[in-house]
Amino acid sequence: MLSGIHGHQDIERVVYGKPAGPALRAEAERLGARRVFVTTSKSVAQSALLADIVRDLGDRYAGVYAGVTAHSPRSCVIEGAARAREADADLIVAVGGGSVIDATKVMLIALWQDARTIEALDAYRAGRPKEGAAPPAEAIRPPAGAVRMLAVPTTLSAAEFNAYAGITDQRHGIKESFGHRLIVPQVIVLDPAATLATPMDLMLSTGLKAVDHAVERLCSQQAHPFVLGTATEALRLLARALPAHKQDPEDRATRLDLQFGMWLSIGAGTSGVGVGASHGIGHVLGAACHVPHGHTSCVMLPSVLRWNLPANAERQKRVSEAFGKPEVPAADLVAGLVRTLGLPQSLSEVGVGRDRFREVAEKSMHDRAVLNNPRPIQGPDQVMEILELAA
The missing domain is CATH 3.40.50.1970 (Rossmann fold)
Structure with missing residues (x-):
């Protein structure tokens, strides 16, 4: 219970x-x-x-x-x-x-x-x-x-x-x-x-950060009905509004939908339901490698979902349902959204080569989000596996 x-x-x-x-x-x-x-x-x-x-x-x-x-x-x-x-x-x-x-x-x-x-x-x-x-x-x-x-x-x-x-x-x-x-x-x-003066790349990539907030909480082992409600509606809004915003940046109603989606995406944070390795590794990529926050979600979230699949496949189905495509794996849906928005899809695209992987992996083990990952991460070698998926 x-x-x-x-x-x-x-x-x-x-x-x-x-x-x-x-x-x-x-x-x-x-x-x-x-x-x-x-x-x-x-x-x-x-x-x-x-x-x-x-x-x-x-x-x-x-x-x-x-x-x-x-x-x-x-x-x-x-x-x-x-x-x-x-x-x-x-x-x-x-x-x-x-x-x-x-x-x-x-x-x-x-x-x-x-x-x-x-x-x-x-x-x-x-x-x-x-x-x-x-x-x-x-x-x-x-x-x-x-x-x-x-x-x-x-x-x-x-x-x-x-x-x-x-x-x-x-x-x-x-x-x-x-x-x-x-x-x-x-x-x-x-x-x-x-948000009118915010560059398109920054608007879209921070929108992916909001997607990351919602996805990692939906997939959490601690997720409960409040989380399911807020995070699911967040993904429904964001999955529709992000491509719509790219097509028509002047539509302020779409911009407000994005703001509501962002708000809902993090609402479950007050419920003690934390995020996982996508956020945790992203914190290190930002601080150590200077990768913008939104871009860390673009390159890490699909790989974290794939690595976590043996531990939370049933919970990842919630993500697919929120996207309106229950038959498609969550990782593929997120990766497809990143691709549609023209955002970076790999660590190499954001300037992080394999020579930085060990440093990132070791520093990630000090981040509380990594310790909260649905599939337990015991040490840097497992973070390295995730980084390789995102390479």
């Missing part, structure tokens, strides 16, 4: 289908924030989206940090927190993709704990993973009235819907987890127009 705990996150509301600027202004007023600080990337900082947000925040706008780079390095966390501290921010708004949103989550921890150096973050890493769980550091103690964040996602990575963040430690070339229930955004604004 299944047993577990379903948690409810500290997200107060999700605003969808409305322009981001006026929505953020209304939320800042509702929360009583008067010093709203924006975090973003260099590319988003040059967009009309950010200009509109700054204009609509008006006298509540307190400044911007536009230095967040891919894979959320610790240096960006510390620098961004320093700029927010100087601005005397009482609310932070993250505008961007998963790297911006994850970095901002840990900026909150740095502000709460007055962490001012890369090394100071060591004390706040999540605990060592055991059977898929990585407990938040007990050292994180938000003060009364702790500054929180809002999020306006510009991609489909879904980072804004969970209370953990993957942050790259440049000293060791690994991605580590930081978590606390209050680092999840208080408010998330899903504005289809916020």
